[in-house]
Structures are given as C-alpha cells and as structure tokens.
Amino acid sequence: MTLFTAHPDRNILRVQLAQNLILKDANSEVLDKLEPYLTLVDCRKGDVLLHQGVHEMEQYFILDGILKRVVTDQHAKEMILRFADERSMETSYAAWKLKTPTPYSIVSVTKARVAKLPLHQWVAFMEEHPQLKETFEFEVMRLMSEIMAHTITLHLLDAPNCVHRFLSRHPNLDDRIPRKELASYLNICAETLSRLKHQGKI
Template identity: 85%
Template sequence: MTLVTNHQDRNIIRVQLTQNVVLKGLSEQVISALEPYLIVVDCQKGDFLLHQGVHEMEQYFILDGILKRMVTNQQAKEMILRFADERSMETSYAAWKLKTPTPYSIVSVTKARVAKLPLHQWVAFMEEHPQLKETFEFEVMRLMSEIMAHTITLHLLDAPGRVHRFLRKHPTLFDRIPKKELASYLNLSAETLSRLKHQGKI
C-alpha cells in the first residue's frame, strides 16, 4: 500500500482518477488536494477490501480490475449484489450515514488496483466541495437503484432473460467476469450459463 503521491505509477494513476465516474468533473486543483489522502492497493483475486459487519469503512476508486459487492448469510450462502470495474467506485456510505455495520463485503473478482481513503476523510473532503458531494450522492443512489432493479429481475425474468439483460446493461463485463461468478450473480448454475452460450441463446 502506497500513497498516490509516492507511487511509482502516480502519473498513470492521476489520469485514471480523472476518469472516475465521481471525480471526472473535478478541477486539477481539487484532484491534487485529494491525492495526499489516497492509498493505492493492489489486490489479488479473492482479496477482501471490506468485510461485512464492520464499522471501519473506506471509500474506493477502482483504477483497474473488477470488484464485487456481496452479502453472506449465517449459513455462509453468498449473494452477489453488483460488479464494478475501472472508472467506477465502491463505498458503504449509506451504512456510515446510518451508523450501522457494513451490510455487505467488497471483494476483488480479478486482479485489481484501487485508490482508497477512510470514509470519514472522504466525507470531510466532500463537505468542502459541495458539487462533488452532490455528484457522489447521486451515484450512491443510482447504484442502490441498480441493485434493486437487479434483485427484481431475478424474480421476474427467466434464465435467458436475465443473461440478455446483463449483456445489455454491462456488455464489456460479460467476457471479463469468471463464469462461475457471473452465474452466481444471475442465480444460475455455471452449467446453465454455459449451455445457453453454446446453444446461441445469448
């Protein structure tokens, strides 16, 4: 883990930060003010960035790779809520605002690189930049709406319909996510997903 300002790839990382969905509208001056807070983390597949049920929370800006948000019940059954790739972000802002433990984990699906900072620092930074806070809170609401729509889809659409919806919504992710992970997200078996693909139904 290295601060952006000290990282050997800092010039590339700075460009990646300016492409992030939340940060892309910021001036160079504001991005520079944020950099000293950001720590770069390189993740291997399966690494946990955030564990379900904790109170120590962070804000994540995805630079490379794919993360997943997932929940686990007491029987250790997992449900994937969403995938996020570069230029996107992950957060547990709603839980932080409500002063509740994190309701989900954030895990690396592939090899990944993120820039992160403690959530309380991120919130303090946003308070100094109201337009950034508005953009961020809109993105948080959009993600929550997306997760709700996906959950409804699992109940309303058949297997091919679920796969087609994912392809329509996330065309660039289909071939990048391990099929076992994607099948789990779509509430299918890996065999069903493979069969649909070979039958040319997707």
C-alpha cells in the first residue's frame, strides 16, 4: 500500500479519481482535501479487500479493474451480489450506519487498483461536503435496489434471459469477467453460459 499523495503516478491517479461517479462533480479543492486521507492498493486477482463479518470498514474508489461483492454461508457456498469496475465504488456504509458487521466480502475479480480510506473518515469528510454526501447516499440506495432486482430476476427468469439482461445492462463487463465468475453471479454453470453464447441464444 502507498499513500495516494506519495505515489509517483499521482497525476494520472488524480485524473482517474476525478472520474469516479461519486467524485466527478467535486471541484479540485475538494479532491485536494480528500487525497491526503487516501491509501492506494494494487490488488491481485482474488485479493480480499473487506472480509465478511468484520467491524473495521473502509470506503473504496475503483481506479482500475473489477471488484465483486460476495456473501459466503456457513458451508462456504458463495453468492455474488454485484460487480463493480473503474469509475465505480464499493462500500459497507449501510452496515456502518446500522452498527452491524459487514454482511459481505469485497474481493478483486481481476488485477485492480483501488484508492481507499477508513469509512469513519469518509463519513466525516462527507459531513463537510453535503453535495458529495447526497451523491454518495443516492448511489448506495441505487446499488441496494440493483442487487434486489438482480436477486428477484434469478427467481423469475430462465438462464438465457438472465444472461441477456446482464449483457444489456453491463455490456462493458462481458469480456472482462471470467466465465466461472459470471456464471456464479447468474446462478448457472459455466458450461451452460458457454453453450448459450456459442449457440447465439443471448
């Protein structure tokens, strides 16, 4: 891990950070104030940024690569709740507000670069910038709604339509997510996903 402000590629990182959907409307003065709080993490595929069940939480701004939000049951069976790529973010803000342990893990799907800071610092920073807080809380609610809609979809649609819905909503992720990961997210086996794509049914 490296301090954001000390990284040799800081100028490039600043551009990437400013493109994040939470920060894109923030002016340079706000970003200047935020940067000293940030730590830069270069993730390998499979690295865990946040473990399910912990109380120490962080806010993540994705600069490059793809992360997933995943729940694991007591039998070690996993369910992927969502994928997030660059210009997006990950958080456990709802759990922090409710003072409960994190209900999911956040894991890198691909090689990724993330700027992070402790969640309590992020919350304090937002209190000083109400417009930023409004944008962030709206995105948190949107993500919760999106995850709920995806869960319902898995019960209502058959495999071809589940895949078609994902591709229509996230065309930029199709070729970047390993087939096994995408199949798990869609609750189908990797062979079924490959067959559907090969047969042109999606």
